[in-house]
Every structure is written in structure tokens, then in C-alpha cells.
Amino acid sequence: MFSVDFQSRVPIYEQLYRSVARMASVGALEKDEALPSVRSLAEELGINPNTVQKAYAMLEHDGILYSVPGKGSFLSGDENAAACQREIAAENLRRAVREASGCGMKNEAILAQVAATLKERGEAK
Numbered sequence: 001m002f003s004v005d006f007q008s009r010v011p012i013y014e015q016l017y018r019s020v021a022r023m024a025s026v027g028a029l030e031k032d033e034a035l036p037s038v039r040s041l042a043e044e045l046g047i048n049p050n051t052v053q054k055a056y057a058m059l060e061h062d063g064i065l066y067s068v069p070g071k072g073s074f075l076s077g078d079e080n081a082a083a084c085q086r087e088i089a090a091e092n093l094r095r096a097v098r099e100a101s102g103c104g105m106k107n108e109a110i111l112a113q114v115a116a117t118l119k120e121r122g123e124a125k
Contacts, residue, residue, distance in 0.1 A: 001036070004045055012047055016055035021064055021084045024075055031077025035065065038073075 001023075004015045023029045035041070038056060042049040056073050059065040062084055067073045100110050 013054040029075045033075045035073045
């Protein structure tokens with residue numbers, strides 16, 4: 001269900017955070033659905049349980065998860081997951097624009113590339 005890329009420069013807890021937020025925002029996880037326990041997910045992924053706990057704590061802080069003592073962590077089901085996913089996407093877009101601009105790409109070329117990408121997806125207006 002979850003996976004991490006050990007070669008990525010993105011910290012594992014952040015990858016896990018993004019994975020859960022993405023799955024929640026697209027409906028792959030249902031409201032009030034139980035997530036794997038910290039220990040079982042850590043074993044499944046081959047990572048330290050503290051890493052999973054950190055990701056779960058961040059998700060709970062952002063309102064994507066809630067925990068019930070003795071029962072586990074559950075998807076909250078509100079709009080926080082989608083909002084977090086949109087913010088991650090917006091930050092990725094900002095980073096890409098800064099990188100393209102830093103390489104000498106003109107604003108018009110950047111906008112044209114965004115429009116072409118949206119058109120490929122059938123989302124251009």
C-alpha cells in the first residue's frame with residue numbers, strides 16, 4: 001500500500017506523509033479507515049518505527065489523521081488531505097518555475113509549457 005524510495009533525497013517520513021495525504025485526497029483511503037499500526041508499517045517498509053511515528057504525528061497535526069488510544073490511527077476524512085496535497089503540488093510547481101527561470105527560460109516559455117501540459121491532460125481552457 002505504501003512505499004518509500006531509499007534513493008530519494010526527500011526524507012522517508014516526508015515521503016510517507018505525502019503518500020498518505022495523496023491517497024486520502026484521491027479517495028484511495030476512506031473516511032475513518034484505519035491505517036496500519038506504526039510497528040506493522042515500519043516492518044513492512046523496513047524502516048525505523050520512529051520514522052513512521054513522525055509521519056503519523058505530522059499527519060495528525062495537519063488534521064489528516066486522528067488517533068484513538070489503544071485502537072490506532074484513522075483517516076479524518078475532512079478536506080485537510082486534499083488541501084495538503086494541493087499545497088504540496090503548489091510548492092512543487094513554484095520550485096519548478098524557479099528552476100526553469102533560473103536556467104534562463106522566459107516567462108512566456110514557462111507559461112506555454114504549463115499550458116501544453118494541461119492540454120495533454122485535457123485540462124486546458
